[in-house]
Amino acid sequence: MTPSTDPNRVLIFDTTLRDGEQSPGCSMNLNEKLEIAHALKDLGVDVIEAGFPIASPGDFESVQEIARQVHGPVICGLARCNPADIDRAAEAVKESSRPRVHVFLATSAIHREFKLRMTPEEVVRRAVEGVKRAKGYVDDVEFSPEDAARTELNFLSEVVEKAIEAGATTLNIPDTVGYAVPTHYANVIRHLKKTVRGIDDVVLSVHCHNDLGLAVANTLAALHEGARQVECTINGIGERAGNTALEEVVMALRTRQDFYGLTTGINTRFLFSTSRKLSHVTGMQVQRNKAIVGQNAFAHEAGIHQDGMLKERSTYEIMRPEDLGIPKTELVLGKHSGRHALRQRIVDLGYHLTDDQLNKVFDAFKALADRKKEVYDADIEALAENQLHNSSQKMWTLQAFTCNAGTGTLPSAAVCLWRSDGTICKDAAVGDGPVDAVFKALDRITGTHIHVVDYRIRAVTIGTDAQGEAYVEADHGGRRMSARAVSTDIVEASAMAYLEIINRLVSRQTRDRLKPTDHVPQELVPAN
Ligand SMILES: CC(=O)SCCNC(=O)CCNC(=O)[C@H](O)C(C)(C)COP(=O)(O)OP(=O)(O)OC[C@H]1O[C@@H](n2cnc3c(N)ncnc32)[C@H](O)[C@@H]1OP(=O)(O)O
Numbered sequence: 451m452t453p454s455t456d457p458n459r460v461l462i463f464d465t466t467l468r469d470g471e472q473s474p475g476c477s478m479n480l481n482e483k484l485e486i487a488h489a490l491k492d493l494g495v496d497v498i499e500a501g502f503p504i505a506s507p508g509d510f511e512s513v514q515e516i517a518r519q520v521h522g523p524v525i526c527g528l529a530r531c532n533p534a535d536i537d538r539a540a541e542a543v544k545e546s547s548r549p550r551v552h553v554f555l556a557t558s559a560i561h562r563e564f565k566l567r568m569t570p571e572e573v574v575r576r577a578v579e580g581v582k583r584a585k586g587y588v589d590d591v592e593f594s595p596e597d598a599a600r601t602e603l604n605f606l607s608e609v610v611e612k613a614i615e616a617g618a619t620t621l622n623i624p625d626t627v628g629y630a631v632p633t634h635y636a637n638v639i640r641h642l643k644k645t646v647r648g649i650d651d652v653v654l655s656v657h658c659h660n661d662l663g664l665a666v667a668n669t670l671a672a673l674h675e676g677a678r679q680v681e682c683t684i685n686g687i688g689e690r691a692g693n694t695a696l697e698e699v700v701m702a703l704r705t706r707q708d709f710y711g712l713t714t715g716i717n718t719r720f721l722f723s724t725s726r727k728l729s730h731v732t733g734m735q736v737q738r739n740k741a742i743v744g745q746n747a748f749a750h751e752a753g754i755h756q757d758g759m760l761k762e763r764s765t766y767e768i769m770r771p772e773d774l775g776i777p778k779t780e781l782v783l784g785k786h787s788g789r790h791a792l793r794q795r796i797v798d799l800g801y802h803l804t805d806d807q808l809n810k811v812f813d814a815f816k817a818l819a820d821r822k823k824e825v826y827d828a829d830i831e832a833l834a835e836n837q838l839h840n841s842s843q844k845m846w847t848l849q850a851f852t853c854n855a856g857t858g859t860l861p862s863a864a865v866c867l868w869r870s871d872g873t874i875c876k877d878a879a880v881g882d883g884p885v886d887a888v889f890k891a892l893d894r895i896t897g898t899h900i901h902v903v904d905y906r907i908r909a910v911t912i913g914t915d916a917q918g919e920a921y922v923e924a925d926h927g928g929r930r931m932s933a934r935a936v937s938t939d940i941v942e943a944s945a946m947a948y949l950e951i952i953n954r955l956v957s958r959q960t961r962d963r964l965k966p967t968d969h970v971p972q973e974l975v976p977a978n
């Protein structure tokens with residue numbers, strides 16, 4: 451459906467590969483552009499602005515290859531209002547079955563005077579000539595009066611009307627510098643709808659920048675006034691603070707269908723994967739709290755929210771993550787979480803606690819959450835384990851250790867551990883420093899190998915006899931485990947934190963694999 455057949459259908463014009471690529475650090479090569487163009491086609495965008503062909507041979511080649519290989523959407527090339535640009539753009543898109551040339555010329559007084567050094571009459575003349583030249587190549591011509599949002603309204607109407615008379619089929623109104631606010635931008639669109647002859651015979655389009663964080667809001671205000679094409683980019687990338695984010699405007703229209711009564715052709719289930727694909731290709735990560743596709747967009751930490759979510763997800767979610775191709779909502783356990791969410795996670799992890807046990811774990815969980823940014827499943831397991839089994843049942847306890855380090859020596863450590871069956875196990879190792887040597891000796895004795903992903907030491911009191919806190923974080927088969935320990939000896943604190951992780955691992959493996967018997971798994975039996 452197009453606006454000509456359905457007045458409520460909004461065309462999605464994706465400019466990720468053109469304005470998006472103008473984001474510093476987001477340049478893409480030919481193969482990357484092709485990959486994104488195919489993803490955009492699968493997503494269901496109506497128009498792909500594939501590049502600015504005059505800009506470089508590489509840009510020309512990308513637009514040309516996309517025109518050849520990506521079928522379905524209109525493929526568009528950008529051009530200034532000069533013959534060389536237009537000829538090059540037309541040449542680049544000509545093999546598409548649906549080619550478009552997009553010509554632009556700034557109309558605001560600031561741009562006319564300082565950048566273009568053109569009189570208003572000259573601007574009108576160049577705009578008309580540009581549209582006519584493009585029209586000589588393709589039927590589908592878009593015209594943009596750059597910096598429209600800062601252009602005198604009557605002059606804007608004049609340029610737009612002349613561009614329509616010259617043959618433009620899409621009239622795009624850019625807020626080039628992100629200066630507009632929603633009411634102002636709505637007024638601009640309303641003014642054009644009222645004053646420009648022929649405006650209802652073309653597609654009225656909007657192109658917003660996010661300098662004031664208002665790109666999506668301005669776009670929606672314009673749609674409310676009758677605009678029917680949205681220029682946007684995946685993840686909102688683009689010049690400076692970026693462009694209207696495609697995923698945000700599409701989901702706003704879909705979620706508030708009751709208000710706008712507008713539809714798009716986007717298959718929303720591809721929104722998340724397309725967003726991630728673009729991040730992967732450009733290396734530009736999506737901020738965690740970004741609407742729709744950020745890591746936190748469907749993550750809930752507050753206990754009251756989590757309780758509501760567990761009872762009925764619509765209490766706190768206005769969209770369903772699966773509609774965006776996001777696997778599921780996440781209830782993140784942290785200092786703001788409550789008992790309902792904690793109980794659910796404990797059950798999910800395979801533990802069954804009484805109410806009394808749960809209350810005790812909850813207290814310990816809150817104390818832990820006050821100290822940690824994020825509480826991992828392994829932490830919850832440790833708390834549940836501690837509640838179910840007395841902590842004296844830990845498999846390994848540090849009995850003694852010595853280590854040698856210093857300039858010109860080989861760092862080494864000798865460690866002695868108690869095993870829970872009463873045996874004493876000893877071993878020694880060399881390492882990259884005393885802590886590494888101790889960790890290696892612990893690995894040798896316990897027969898484990900811990901993959902440390904984070905290790906930190908910090909003084910928790912003042913002075914050279916300060917208490918040092920060691921923090922060790924490990925990855926075991928994709929699951930994170932972390933532990934802290936405190937001592938005036940930082941090597942001892944490190945050894946205790948590391949051993950805590952080993953004990954949890956033993957406990958987990960024993961529970962997972964050997965239930966209900968109570969012997970130690972073979973791979974965890976000490977080497978000596
Ligand atoms: C609002 C937007 O996002 S518009 C798109 C912006 N994107 C880009 O600029 C990326 C690609 N650009 C480029 O690679 C280069 O700028 C090129 C190849 C297009 C041009 O490079 P150069 O010829 O060296 O010119 P340069 O970029 O320095 O200056 C722009 C010239 O275009 C003129 N110009 C700017 N817009 C237009 C326009 N719409 N129509 C005609 N001329 C224009 C400027 O007045 C200036 O002309 P001058 O040289 O007579 O002063």
Ligand SMILES: CC(C)C(=O)C(=O)O
Nearest residue numbers: 554594596597624626
């Ligand atoms: C070329 C036009 C549409 C543009 O990118 C802008 O004005 O921001």
